[in-house]
Amino acid sequence: MKKLEYIPGDLVMVDGFNTVYKIDSVESQPHVDNFLYELVPIGIGPILFDLPADSIYPILITPKILSINGFKKIREDESGALYFKKGLGVDIVDSYVRNCYDIYISGNKILKGIKSVHELQNFLFSLKLNYEINV
Numbered sequence: 001m002k003k004l005e006y007i008p009g010d011l012v013m014v015d016g017f018n019t020v021y022k023i024d025s026v027e028s029q030p031h032v033d034n035f036l037y038e039l040v041p042i043g044i045g046p047i048l049f050d051l052p053a054d055s056i057y058p059i060l061i062t063p064k065i066l067s068i069n070g071f072k073k074i075r076e077d078e079s080g081a082l083y084f085k086k087g088l089g090v091d092i093v094d095s096y097v098r099n100c101y102d103i104y105i106s107g108n109k110i111l112k113g114i115k116s117v118h119e120l121q122n123f124l125f126s127l128k129l130n131y132e133i134n135v
Contacts, residue, residue, distance in 0.1 A: 022039070026038075059135055061115060066092065068135070080094050082094075091103070091104040099115075
């Protein structure tokens with residue numbers, strides 16, 4: 001059986017569709033490696049997809065997405081950039097060398113190597129910040 005990679009609330013995209021979806025619910029399917037995902041297209045009603053997990057793919061974090069969500073670039077050099085959002089208590093480091101993001105709290109690296117919006121969403125949720133990411 002395939003591993004469940006996405007949970008309700010994650011923002012994803014689907015092969016062949018140029019739409020951002022929020023996962024509303026996930027149900028495993030007996031005797032197959034698929035999951036039944038209820039996806040809510042942003043701005044439209046829910047749609048049910050019975051898909052293999054590899055048909056759903058993450059939305060990559062970008063400087064633009066960080067900016068849309070109020071993160072300000074406060075420092076940049078050849079190795080990367082540091083983003084900060086007042087009141088959140090979380091710093092995000094964009095590593096140009098490793099092509100990923102690291103999360104810091106009070107100067108301590110808490111999470112390293114994330115690349116997608118749903119990973120950032122899940123991390124913020126785990127801190128009980130309930131912070132909605134906009135894309």
